[in-house]
Amino acid sequence: MKRVILSFLLLSLTAFAAAQVSVVARVNKTALTLDDELTLSVEVNGAAGNMLMPELPSLPAFNVYSREIRQSTINGNSSTVFRYILLPRFVGKATIGAIRFTHNGKTYKTDPITVSIYRNAQGVQKSQPASSAAKASSNGNYDSAAVKRPRETADPNLPPLERNLANQAYARGDENYFLVAAVNDENPYVNQSVTLAVRFYYNRSFYDAPYQKPAVSNIFMEEMGSSQGTQSIGGVLYRYEEQRYQLTAPSAGKATIGPATVRYMTGSSPFSALDRLFGGSAVSAEETARSAPITLTVRPVPSAGKPKTFYGAVGTGYTITAEADHTQVEAGEAVTLSVTVKGPGNLKSTSDLEIPALDGFKSYPSQAVSDTTTSGGKTEGYKIFKTALVPAASGIYTIPSIKWSYFDPESNTYKTIHTNPITLQVSPSTKTDSGFDFGAAASTTNGFQTLGKDIAYLKTTLRPDISVLEKVSAWRLINWIMLVILGVSILFASVGRKSLAQKRAYATARGLLKKAQSDEAVAEAVSGYLQQKMKISTGSLPLKGIVASLHKHGVTPATSEAFSLLWQRLDTARFAPGAPDAQNGQELASQALDILKLLEEESK
Amino acid sequence: MKRILLFFWLFICFAGICRGETTLQQAEELYRQGKFSAALSVYENELKKTPNDPHLYYNIGNCYFKMGSKGLAAANYYRAFELAPRDADIRHNLTLSLAAGGERLVPSGMPVILHQAFFYLSYAELKGLFFVLLWLFCALASIWLIKRKFGKMLLASAVILAISGGWFYIRHTLQQQHLAVIAVPVAEIRSGPGTNFPASASAAQGHLVTIQDDKDEWYEVIVKSQGIKGWVEKSAVEQI
Numbered sequence: 055m056k057r058v059i060l061s062f063l064l065l066s067l068t069a070f071a072a073a074q075v076s077v078v079a080r081v082n083k084t085a086l087t088l089d090d091e092l093t094l095s096v097e098v099n100g101a102a103g104n105m106l107m108p109e110l111p112s113l114p115a116f117n118v119y120s121r122e123i124r125q126s127t128i129n130g131n132s133s134t135v136f137r138y139i140l141l142p143r144f145v146g147k148a149t150i151g152a153i154r155f156t157h158n159g160k161t162y163k164t165d166p167i168t169v170s171i172y173r174n175a176q177g178v179q180k181s182q183p184a185s186s187a188a189k190a191s192s193n194g195n196y197d198s199a200a201v202k203r204p205r206e207t208a209d210p211n212l213p214p215l216e217r218n219l220a221n222q223a224y225a226r227g228d229e230n231y232f233l234v235a236a237v238n239d240e241n242p243y244v245n246q247s248v249t250l251a252v253r254f255y256y257n258r259s260f261y262d263a264p265y266q267k268p269a270v271s272n273i274f275m276e277e278m279g280s281s282q283g284t285q286s287i288g289g290v291l292y293r294y295e296e297q298r299y300q301l302t303a304p305s306a307g308k309a310t311i312g313p314a315t316v317r318y319m320t321g322s323s324p325f326s327a328l329d330r331l332f333g334g335s336a337v338s339a340e341e342t343a344r345s346a347p348i349t350l351t352v353r354p355v356p357s358a359g360k361p362k363t364f365y366g367a368v369g370t371g372y373t374i375t376a377e378a379d380h381t382q383v384e385a386g387e388a389v390t391l392s393v394t395v396k397g398p399g400n401l402k403s404t405s406d407l408e409i410p411a412l413d414g415f416k417s418y419p420s421q422a423v424s425d426t427t428t429s430g431g432k433t434e435g436y437k438i439f440k441t442a443l444v445p446a447a448s449g450i451y452t453i454p455s456i457k458w459s460y461f462d463p464e465s466n467t468y469k470t471i472h473t474n475p476i477t478l479q480v481s482p483s484t485k486t487d488s489g490f491d492f493g494a495a496a497s498t499t500n501g502f503q504t505l506g507k508d509i510a511y512l513k514t515t516l517r518p519d520i521s522v523l524e525k526v527s528a529w530r531l532i533n534w535i536m537l538v539i540l541g542v543s544i545l546f547a548s549v550g551r552k553s554l555a556q557k558r559a560y561a562t563a564r565g566l567l568k569k570a571q572s573d574e575a576v577a578e579a580v581s582g583y584l585q586q587k588m589k590i591s592t593g594s595l596p597l598k599g600i601v602a603s604l605h606k607h608g609v610t611p612a613t614s615e616a617f618s619l620l621w622q623r624l625d626t627a628r629f630a631p632g633a634p635d636a637q638n639g640q641e642l643a644s645q646a647l648d649i650l651k652l653l654e655e656e657s658k
Numbered sequence: 659m660k661r662i663l664l665f666f667w668l669f670i671c672f673a674g675i676c677r678g679e680t681t682l683q684q685a686e687e688l689y690r691q692g693k694f695s696a697a698l699s700v701y702e703n704e705l706k707k708t709p710n711d712p713h714l715y716y717n718i719g720n721c722y723f724k725m726g727s728k729g730l731a732a733a734n735y736y737r738a739f740e741l742a743p744r745d746a747d748i749r750h751n752l753t754l755s756l757a758a759g760g761e762r763l764v765p766s767g768m769p770v771i772l773h774q775a776f777f778y779l780s781y782a783e784l785k786g787l788f789f790v791l792l793w794l795f796c797a798l799a800s801i802w803l804i805k806r807k808f809g810k811m812l813l814a815s816a817v818i819l820a821i822s823g824g825w826f827y828i829r830h831t832l833q834q835q836h837l838a839v840i841a842v843p844v845a846e847i848r849s850g851p852g853t854n855f856p857a858s859a860s861a862a863q864g865h866l867v868t869i870q871d872d873k874d875e876w877y878e879v880i881v882k883s884q885g886i887k888g889w890v891e892k893s894a895v896e897q898i
Contacts, residue, residue, distance in 0.1 A: 513716050513747070517741075529789065546804055
């Protein structure tokens with residue numbers, strides 16, 4: 055009898071239990087992209103014993119990727135979750151029809167679910183406000199009460215990055231888990247440092263949440279560190295995990311920051327004692343939180359006013375320092391000059407500083423070292439340029455200040471900073487035979503070394519007075535004077551000389567006659583006079599010819615007759631010489647002088 | 659009154675000399691401190707007051723050399739060399755700056771001593787020498803024409819005048835060449851006066867060129883050491 059009663063009770067319980075079976079279908083999201091996965095969960099409550107798999111309707115818009123069954127019993131209530139991972143195939147609205155579940159001969163149906171499939175995440179974001187009602191009943195990420203929360207806005211005094219993050223969080227405050235990303239400047243200059251912050255907000259527990267950082271294009275990304283915090287959204291306290299990055303775009307144009315993702319699971323740990331006991335899990339399906347992609351428009355730095363010492367750095371508050379590892383060295387020993395540039399942003403993509411050649415030194419530049427350091431939430435880049443300098447000779451040298459320019463986006467101007475000069479004291483080398491040659495020195499055998507060639511030193515005074523020759527070159531007038539003198543001389547030589555001789559014929563003859571002591575001397579004086587004065591050649595003409603020439607020159611017949619007598623006497627003296635008689639010679643000379651005086655007076 | 663005027667004149671002269679010296683000392687101090695650009699400005703200002711001073715050209719060349727502008731340095735050394743060719747420092751620095759551009763002061767194959775002899779006198783000095791010899795010749799010729807004396811001296815002076823005349827003629831021909839130096843790090847030599855003509859060669863700073871023609875912003879040049887002809891922008895060369 056007891057057995058009968060027990061059997062009846064069991065049957066009654068079974069019947070009651072069968073009457074309490076409920077089947078609910080849920081999706082983890084109602085808006086998704088083609089790259090997303092859709093988790094369809096069919097939860098069967100109240101069913102026990104052997105169960106058949108739910109009968110899925112035709113799903114042309116999806117590929118069924120995997121199936122999973124999880125069973126749990128809490129307070130005697132058994133629950134079985136059939137989970138399917140669906141991969142969307144087409145863009146558009148897709149309806150998951152009623153799912154049929156048969157248990158103990160009875161068929162249960164779920165309500166159809168409509169989801170929207172978009173090509174990209176932007177479409178998903180746009181659709182979120184409109185689909186909030188569907189979310190409320192679709193999965194555990196949405197809180198139906200949250201929909202009614204008042205919309206807040208961030209304090210406008212917050213820094214741009216914080217304000218942007220807060221506003222995004224307020225916009226998604228109806229979700230229990232969400233991921234937002236923001237930058238402090240969406241329109242930076244090339245090489246300008248931009249901070250990207252990715253925050254995962256949650257107000258419920260989760261576990262096993264691997265984070266996938268965003269993929270970037272046309273941009274360098276450096277991690278700046280992570281932090282945690284809380285934020286009240288609609289009166290609900292959210293916790294968040296934040297990861298920051300420093301971005302720098304090496305070229306102008308569009309730069310994209312893809313979505314960051316966090317795949318998380320809500321509920322308790324799958325390794326809890328309860329789960330181990332019942333071999334099931336009290337956790338939800340895996341969810342994916344995704345941030346919206348960001349596009350930066352990178353501007354080139356202005357070309358106007360760009361200094362020669364601009365190597366591409368953009369930012370505010372850069373510093374430059376120079377340091378030599380030794381300031382007292384011997385000639386031939388290397389000094390390492392380190393120039394360090396520090397400032398905001400990533401200096402890796404900037405060009406290397408060109409350290410100018412230093413006279414008297416051989417330079418051996420080495421590869422620049424660049425990195426970033428983060429402290430106090432601020433990331434600073436640095437770049438160190440090292441050059442080995444080898445002085446060729448002793449002396450005191452000054453490494454001049456080295457200039458370096460950057461573009462300041464706050465003032466939109468180029469700014470130039472410089473190092474301080476460094477003085478090096480180089481003493482003569484004591485290593486005469488080190489066998490080490492830096493290339494500057496060429497040794498010789500007699501102890502003399504040629505260390506290099508340089509220009510000679512300055513002239514410390516102006517030029518002394520110019521030379522005489524240089525002065526003379528300016529006296530052009532003298533050229534003309536001298537040429538005129540030469541011309542006059544030539545003219546005189548050709549014409550004047552003869553005229554002068556003619557004029558001076560009588561005076562010459564008179565002088566000769568006064569000195570004459572013989573007939574021959576008188577004859578020569580008279581011949582010379584006739585030759586110079588009247589061009590009469592006495593040697594070739596007979597006396598008649600001479601007299602005829604005298605007549606031509608206007609000499610009177612009486613004078614001609616007197617000349618004839620004189621000439622005959624002279625001929626006699628010349629061709630019939632007797633003993634020389636000085637008295638006769640002087641008498642003849644006196645007579646000749648009188649006749650020549652007459653000729654001088656009468657001739658034309 | 660005369661004494662006051664004399665004193666005033668002497669004071670002005672002394673003050674002028676002191677000011678010039680002080681300026682040069684300041685420039686030298688700047689040069690020694692490695693402030694070559696500042697020293698250059700001082701020397702260039704001084705050159706406006708004292709044009710054609712070879713020492714100032716030389717110092718300007720030194721400043722350019724130290725600033726790395728070997729072309730401009732060579733141009734200024736050349737100017738100094740033309741004014742004071744016997745100055746060993748000027749010759750040394752010009753040789754060094756030309757060597758930086760692959761050029762030679764002494765043409766290849768010519769003995770240095772011959773080059774030094776040819777350029778022993780500056781152009782102005784050579785001109786002055788020619789004038790003096792011309793005057794001597796004129797005087798001797800005049801004497802000979804009138805007195806028929808100093809015939810042998812006249813002959814000797816005629817020979818010397820002819821030699822110096824030839825020397826002066828060659829130097830004058832060289833002087834008439836529009837010599838210039840490439841003053842930019844690299845100058846492109848194009849086949850025509852414009853950037854639309856292709857560049858046929860490039861010349862580093864310090865190369866000597868002779869200017870043949872001038873059209874708008876372009877010079878037609880011959881690169882002496884290479885024997886090539888082409889057009890370069892005026893801003894790329896410095897005329898000597």
